Amino acid sequence: MAxxxxxxxxxxxxxxxxxxxxxxxxxxxxxxxxxxxxxxxTYGFMIDAMPVVVTNSFIAxxxxxxxxxxxxxxxxxxxxxx
Numbered sequence: 001m002a003x004x005x006x007x008x009x010x011x012x013x014x015x016x017x018x019x020x021x022x023x024x025x026x027x028x029x030x031x032x033x034x035x036x037x038x039x040x041x042t043y044g045f046m047i048d049a050m051p052v053v054v055t056n057s058f059i060a061x062x063x064x065x066x067x068x069x070x071x072x073x074x075x076x077x078x079x080x081x082x
Contacts, residue, residue: 006046013039027070034063 003011016036023029037060044052 006043007058009039009043009046013043027067030067032072034060034067037063 013036016032016039020029020032020036021027023032037056038057041053043058044056
């Protein structure tokens with residue numbers, strides 16, 4: 001049973017999202033989920049499935065927003081402890 005490149009991308013995307021949901025650390029969850037969303041968005045473009053593209057693009061933006069917010073909080077905490 002041979003898989004096409006597109007199918008492998010779809011499986012890799014699903015795997016990344018599934019693995020991200022097993023993370024205890026919220027930063028790792030968001031990073032892995034972001035990677036999965038980027039892969040899924042690419043997959044969606046390749047199979048011409050705009051609902052997949054739109055949904056995963058939105059989720060990727062949400063992940064970027066919260067990662068940036070967490071980085072800002074950590075930077076502020078470092079400044080106050082010095």
